[in-house]
Amino acid sequence: MGKHVVTPNKEVVAKHGYELLEIAQQKKVQFLFETSVGSAIPILGVITNILTSCPLDEISGILNGTTNYILDLMAEQNMAQEEALKKAQQMGYAEADPSKDVNGLDALFKIFILATLGFRGRLDLNKINYKGISGVTLDDTNLAKLLNYRIKLIATARRIINKLEIGLGPVLIEEGHLLSHISGADNGIFLSGQGYGNLFLSGPGAGGIAAASMMVSDIVRIIRQPGCFDYDFLTNKREELEIGLPGETKSAYFLRIKLEDDSERNINNIKKIIVEKGLLTDRIAVVKDKNNSLSMGFITSSCRESEMIEIIQELKKLDYVANPAYLKVYEHL
Known part of the structure; x- marks a missing residue:
């Protein structure tokens, strides 16, 4: 006999999720991890159980509240990144060791989880190109503002013909865009598909109460449907998604x-x-x-x-x- 598991640990899910799901299926128990992406935003349930009639074309958004808070301070209060990071730590938005946030690893794990569920296939985590915000300077944020842009750390996964273009890095977003208005430690995520157009979900991306609320939701789900298993498309079919080379598509x-x-x-x-x-x-x-x-x-x-x-x-x-x-x-x- 096995035990049901609920976890918010996105690193464990990204690195060992396929293996853990196989074990859960064999033991006829549930392995749930809604809180691992977006905290209180019920994004994983939406893409796994609700948006099933038409395939996704793109998942993109702000997945890390710490870096979003830092970039906002740089743009709005003219703070150097080091000073903004200290403020984020004082406010409880950044860990004592913030390297996984600043270097992009935290958001990498999250876009990996979103893409593997949203595009319903397995990915190789080591093949995803990613970059954090450590190279973003105060000059960058000030120049971007003068050009009517904001700098945000954006993760994107989109289907291009038969390949998946997936990556993460700081980008410029026009001032009027929805993602440019995601402030502080909030997250914002676009889901795009031909059947439903563009859907946008946003909310707290961090915080004890926000995370706990979604963990309790997972626990309630296990109580109501202890025999339910939603991830057979990852454990039975084992379709491998091909990742395209970075920089293949054109952009400004x-x-x-x-x-x-x-x-x-x-x-x-x-x-x-x-x-x-x-x-x-x-x-x-x-x-x-x-x-x-x-x-x-x-x-x-x-x-x-x-x-x-x-x-x-x-x-x-x-x-x-x-x-x-x-x-x-x-x-x-």
């Missing part, structure tokens, strides 16, 4: 350049490099930091990530350019 990008020497000649030279790649638009912003160093931000035309990497390599050859970097501009299906 945000390019940030810090100048050690901001002479007009150098600025024009940078613009020339971008123009020659066919990516320069008129969406440009400029800020100066407390040391009077100039930073420029550009929103490029649509291109592949490989083209952005080429531009970065060209810019790094210039002795008056420091730490050029880029972020993707979020585009919802």
Whole structure:
């Protein structure tokens, strides 16, 4: 005989979930983990038991409240990331060791769980490309604001023909977009499919009461339906979902350049490099930091990530350019 299990531990579910579900099925017990993603948002039940008539096309959203709170402080209170992290720890939104949040691991585990349930197949966790917010600077958030964007850590899984494009990283989101208004430690998740269009779920992504409420819901479900098992599509069929290579699809990008020497000649030279790649638009912003160093931000035309990497390599050859970097501009299906 086995015992029913309810857990909020997304790392255990992401790394060992398939094996644990097989054991639960063999022992005729339940292994439930609704709280592992979105805390009080009943997202896993929705994609597993309700949105079953039409296949999902995309799952995307803000899955980590800690980084969302940090990025909000950077944008709204002009805080450096280190200062914003300390504030998040003081408020109880960040752990003493926040590395799994800041480096993106927490959100990686969550998008893995969402994708494997939403697209009804197994994934290889080690093949998912992810990036946290550690590289996001105050210049980035200030330039984004001037361009009418917010920077958010977004996880996305979308079906492109017969492959799954899945990844995680900081992106620019237009100010009017729903995700740009998800504030503090809240989460917000889009579910998109041809049969039902775009559905949006949001709510507390962390907190003892929020998490406990959904854990109790799982316990109540076991009491009501002790013999129910919803995950045979993962244990019996074992369909392996193919993950596409990152950067295959085109997107607009945000390019940030810090100048050690901001002479007009150098600025024009940078613009020339971008123009020659066919990516320069008129969406440009400029800020100066407390040391009077100039930073420029550009929103490029649509291109592949490989083209952005080429531009970065060209810019790094210039002795008056420091730490050029880029972020993707979020585009919802």
